[in-house]
Amino acid sequence: MGRLTEAAEAGGGVGAARSAGPPPNPLPLAASTPGCSATMASSDEDGSNGGAPELGEEREAPGRRRRLGWAATSWLTFYNIAMTAGWLVLAIAMVRFYMEKGTHKGLYKSIQKTLKFFQTFALLEIAHCLIGIVPTSVLVTGVQVSSRIFMVWLVTHSIKPIQNEESVVLFLISWTVTEITRYSFYTFSLLDHLPYFIKWARYNFFIILYPIGVAGELLTIYAALPYVKKTGMFSIRLPNKYNVSFDYYYFLLIIMASYIPLFPQLYFHMLRQRRKVLHGEVIVEKDD
Ligand SMILES: CCCCCCCCCCCCC/C=C/C(=O)SCCNC(=O)CCNC(=O)[C@H](O)C(C)(C)COP(=O)(O)OP(=O)(O)OC[C@H]1O[C@@H](n2cnc3c(N)ncnc32)[C@H](O)[C@@H]1OP(=O)(O)O
Numbered sequence: 001m002g003r004l005t006e007a008a009e010a011g012g013g014v015g016a017a018r019s020a021g022p023p024p025n026p027l028p029l030a031a032s033t034p035g036c037s038a039t040m041a042s043s044d045e046d047g048s049n050g051g052a053p054e055l056g057e058e059r060e061a062p063g064r065r066r067r068l069g070w071a072a073t074s075w076l077t078f079y080n081i082a083m084t085a086g087w088l089v090l091a092i093a094m095v096r097f098y099m100e101k102g103t104h105k106g107l108y109k110s111i112q113k114t115l116k117f118f119q120t121f122a123l124l125e126i127a128h129c130l131i132g133i134v135p136t137s138v139l140v141t142g143v144q145v146s147s148r149i150f151m152v153w154l155v156t157h158s159i160k161p162i163q164n165e166e167s168v169v170l171f172l173i174s175w176t177v178t179e180i181t182r183y184s185f186y187t188f189s190l191l192d193h194l195p196y197f198i199k200w201a202r203y204n205f206f207i208i209l210y211p212i213g214v215a216g217e218l219l220t221i222y223a224a225l226p227y228v229k230k231t232g233m234f235s236i237r238l239p240n241k242y243n244v245s246f247d248y249y250y251f252l253l254i255i256m257a258s259y260i261p262l263f264p265q266l267y268f269h270m271l272r273q274r275r276k277v278l279h280g281e282v283i284v285e286k287d288d
Pocket residue numbers: 014042044065066076080134135136137140141143144146147148150174175178182186187189190205206209210211212213214217255258259262263266269270273
């Protein structure tokens with residue numbers, strides 16, 4: 001598979017990208033899912049979005065923004081405003097904590113409820129994609145959201161001794177800035193008043209925040225390993241009546257290893273989105 005990038009002419013941008021015909025699937029994770037693209041490439045890129053018009057939306061004309069039904073628009077507007085507010089509350093709480101205490105120790109404990117609530121609420125993003133009210137890839141969204149849920153509930157919440165690690169602060173800051181930017185981008189887009197700065201931030205901040213967030217996540221899992229090995233938490237040992245065994249320690253190692261193939265796909269996906277949205281390039285995938 002070769003990859004060819006063509007610059008779109010003026011007036012193109014996202015719209016021009018959409019008007020390009022559907023290229024062959026670039027990545028092996030491809031699968032057909034109603035409602036949205038199930039590839040690691042965005043639905044913009046494969047031009048699919050499931051083919052038929054989706055619930056609560058009309059199929060967009062090339063070069064024009066998708067139009068959603070009022071119910072979908074109202075729900076998404078509410079959802080995005082709520083999420084922007086939630087992550088803003090989190091940001092303010094973190095800054096206040098640090099200014100008052102002068103240390104990151106105890107920070108996670110003080111913000112964990114808000115974090116858990118809003119990050120868990122983000123599971124709805126997979127649903128949005130599945131029912132077709134947003135044209136994002138279900139796989140990209142699924143990997144992104146599930147890795148966050150995993151970090152929040154099965155790592156940081158469950159393994160108390162790591163909650164004061166610096167690496168936790170690293171991913172918290174990275175997630176928070178990303179989400180404030182991303183949800184305000186969606187909100188202003190829905191209201192058709194997107195300031196250029198927000199658009200610029202959405203497609204530039206990730207360049208540095210993504211590696212920082214991933215480093216924070218990996219270092220946190222790494223810090224958890226000795227505790228998990230020592231306690232045998234979440235593990236099932238043989239013999240037992242079901243004759244199954246599970247070792248959470250090795251599971252964590254596998255999760256860490258899975259970042260190697262998955263993170264570059266997410267990162268390059270965002271880089272392609274950046275080129276399309278900010279520089280109006282059309283990404284065409286071609287077979288050699
Ligand atoms: C069991 C455990 C499994 C674990 C697996 C482990 C492996 C994990 C490996 C990788 C780990 C990554 C961990 C992540 C860490 C971090 O997040 S670090 C912090 C930095 N992060 C980022 O910068 C994330 C950036 N990523 C993204 O933003 C995502 O990739 C994305 C949001 C999932 C997809 O972005 P993109 O393809 O650009 O699509 P969208 O932005 O969603 O836009 C497409 C169109 O859809 C519209 N839209 C989407 N959502 C909404 C919404 N909520 N409301 C309204 N509209 C929405 C959007 O406006 C676009 O529409 P158009 O403008 O009309 O095209």
